[in-house]
Amino acid sequence: MFSFRTSPLLEQPDSVLRSGKVALLCNQASWHPQTGEYLFETLSKRGVLKRVFMPEHGLFGELQDQVKLDGTDAYKSVLAQKCEFVSLYGSDESSLSAHIGQLKDIDALIIELQDVGARYYTFNSTIFNIFKILKNEGINLPVYLIDRTNPMGRQVEGTMLREEYTSFIGIEGLLHRHGLTIGEVANLFYNELNAKFPLHIISYASETISREMLPWSIPPSPNIPGLFTCHFYTGQCLWEGTNVSEGRGTTRPFEVFGAPFMESLINYNSSHGYENWNDTSHPLYDPSVYIRWHRFIPQFHKFAGESCFGFHLHPIPGTQYHSLAHNLRIMRFTADNCKEFAFRPGKYEAGNDKTAIELLLGDPLLINYLQGNEEWETIKEEMKKEEQKWIRKARRVMLYEDQLFRCK
Helix, strand or coil: CCEEEECCHHHHHCCCHHHEEEEECCCCCEEEECEEEEEHHHHHCCEEEEEECCCCCCCCCCCCCCCCCCCCCCHHCCCCCCCEEEEECCCCCCCCCCHHHHHHHCCCCECCCCHHHHHHHHHHHHHHHHHHHHCCCCCCEEEECCCCCCCCCEEEEEEEEEEECEEEEEECCCCEECCCCCCCCHEEEECCCCCCCCEECCCCCCCCCHHCCCCCCCCCCCCCCCCCCHHHHHHHHHHHHHHCCCCCCCCCCCCCEEEEEHHHHHHHHHHCCCCCCCCCCCCCCCEEEEEEEECCCEEEEEEECCCCEEEEEEECCCCCCCCHHHHHHHHHHHHHHHHCCCCCCCCCCCCCCCCHHHHHCCHHHHHHCEEEEEEEHHHHHHHHHHHHHHHHHHHHCCCCCCCCEECC
């Protein structure tokens, strides 16, 4: 049973939300201005909250990328009433999902997370894995998902992930930048699994937080800090599969990138006859951004404490920017012109023999391009076809009138 609801969660008449045993999957974005409380505080006061599930980065987004949380003692003082806190990003092989027993002893599950609009974000995998358990185990648990707007908007980018590249940072069939709300993504999972448990999506238009606060007002994770981060994330996240810093450890992650060895590019323009990095004939030129070279010193993560030569991307207002397409070209340029550039070796996920860059790209054609074995025009045409195909596919699960579109 599926329903799309247009009144706020706290106004829903369902008796299970008022007298049942409720679990909540959320993080710091689950704060509501009309109550001045996190949703777990409100539900606890109602006496219905039994368990709080936490995604990657912890309950308050206090943990960095891929940091495992095995103990939850730090959250004991969060609520006066007794409640169990469970990290779904632990160290065992069941990471990114709840155990069956944790879903069988509750009467309802509420989900409230702010997605960022790219398939790499592990919140998608967390929801998908829970849905799979409910489906496969025949658990008839009502799920209420409070929808949020997509900070990347309705633009789509990239190709759909191939089955052999499925991992915790990518689910088969999802586009790199999908353009859907987290509720619509959940609706897609629900339909593709042919699930039967009750799923109720609460329209983002019904919630005060969506009307009065921008979707990046409360950062969904420690490295999605502001307005422009999501604008670049789909492309800039690919640096995670390389030995180039994606800006973690700075105040502008995914907007800046660089490495000490990229100092070799300092004289590139003068030696190749370009006026500057924004010369319209330059290999890195894109009409939707300005590229500013600079230096930065990350305080943690790659090259912590070291001076990096790199670039800062600045969006040009009123333009459509294809972050994935641009950064694929930037990475190919870096690989061709910096001899120390390398892809991160070895397995990225337990039980999966693929490297980080392979899992992020999720498409052999894109991988071949970065390895210098494919031409850009071929990649450009492939992304166009895949984006058009995705728009047709996603139409059946969309819940709002505004439509998906390609960057042309």
